[in-house]
């Protein structure tokens with residue numbers, strides 16, 4: 001059950017009316033449900049329980065310190081892609097010894113920081129990176145724990161801008177090259193090969209890509225073990241899809257069905273890096289209608305949220321449900337459906353770009369200046385990808401827990417936007 005529900009003609013997050021949060025904190029406002037975050041994490045933990053997985057919540061999806069603390073307290077580990085994200089995990093009180101670190105361009109400073117933080121392993125994406133980790137580990141007198149990130153050449157049928165596991169993507173390395181590097185690791189006293197890593201893309205709405213990847217992983221693990229490696233980790237990355245339109249997202253148990261048997265066959269430990277699955281439907285973006293206008297035969301709903309707050313529609317043509325916070329009509333999570341009394345409109349923002357929109361030709365009830373809108377499924381890749389373009393302050397964020405709520409990031413100010421600049 002969603003924890004964003006209409007009751008008495010208005011939207012609630014758990015037990016708190018969203019409009020009440022806006023009265024206190026203004027718009028644009030990100031609102032997160034703690035219950036949803038915990039339930040989604042628990043879904044994955046339960047679905048994969050048989051192989052006792054290490055769930056590394058992907059910080060890039062939403063790295064707010066309070067969310068990281070919620071995840072850490074619930075037993076989650078973390079997947080990071082920069083020194084900054086590792087720093088966040090540490091500042092949130094997270095256990096850095098359970099961190100996996102991916103990314104094609106780790107700098108020496110980031111590698112050193114990760115080794116000092118005693119992370120679980122690096123997901124190594126090139127030979128040059130392997131050499132850098134070895135040299136820095138040698139200098140520090142430690143052993144660098146590494147997993148080789150493979151490009152399994154599996155088509156996960158994601159948006160072209162979010163595919164990662166197909167030949168020709170910048171991520172990871174071909175399986176053949178990784179085999180050569182595995183030999184190199186074996187001969188290097190400053191490195192220890194812990195496992196293999198793959199991340200196929202995001203979001204993935206079928207299980208088949210995982211089934212294909214696991215099959216390849218089993219063979220690679222067998223090959224490395226034959227050569228004398230004591231590897232015991234298969235990390236299958238993130239990518240589990242969610243429902244943006246209605247109920248297209250699969251439950252974690254479906255992914256588990258194709259992954260768990262392979263992990264057991266390989267006699268490995270499983271790491272996963274879910275981001276969107278946990279955070280995506282745990283958050284909404286609340287905005288306020290500034291004006292409406294009719295031009296060129298179209299109705300435009302202009303509201304105060306923009307691509308600077310949520311760039312996904314501009315960047316990937318992503319679909320997000322949009323609905324008034326106060327409404328006698330409850331679409332029950334079916335954001336595409338056309339209802340009586342609705343009219344097609346474009347929901348756009350104030351940013352000076354034509355791609356600054358949240359919905360196009362969307363059937364919506366009548367709204368007017370001052371009304372609040374909820375942009376659904378905005379908890380992942382929302383605030384983390386926000387910017388100050390057009391000198392727009394970043395939105396505030398609130399975390400709801402039952403009847404309680406806390407401001408977990410205050411709204412930026414104009415002064416803060418220019419604070420690092422000099423005349």
Ligand SMILES: Cc1ncc(COP(=O)(O)O)c(C=O)c1O
Pocket residue numbers: 058061079102164199201202203237238239240273274275276277380
């Ligand atoms: C290496 C890696 N792990 C995990 C993730 C998280 O993906 P998702 O949020 O789709 O679970 C990503 C992003 O796509 C990634 O690049």
Ligand SMILES: N[C@@H](CCCC[NH3+])C(=O)O
Pocket residue numbers: 060162202203312380381
């Ligand atoms: N940021 C993307 C997905 C890419 C995730 C990182 N590899 C999104 O909003 O859907």
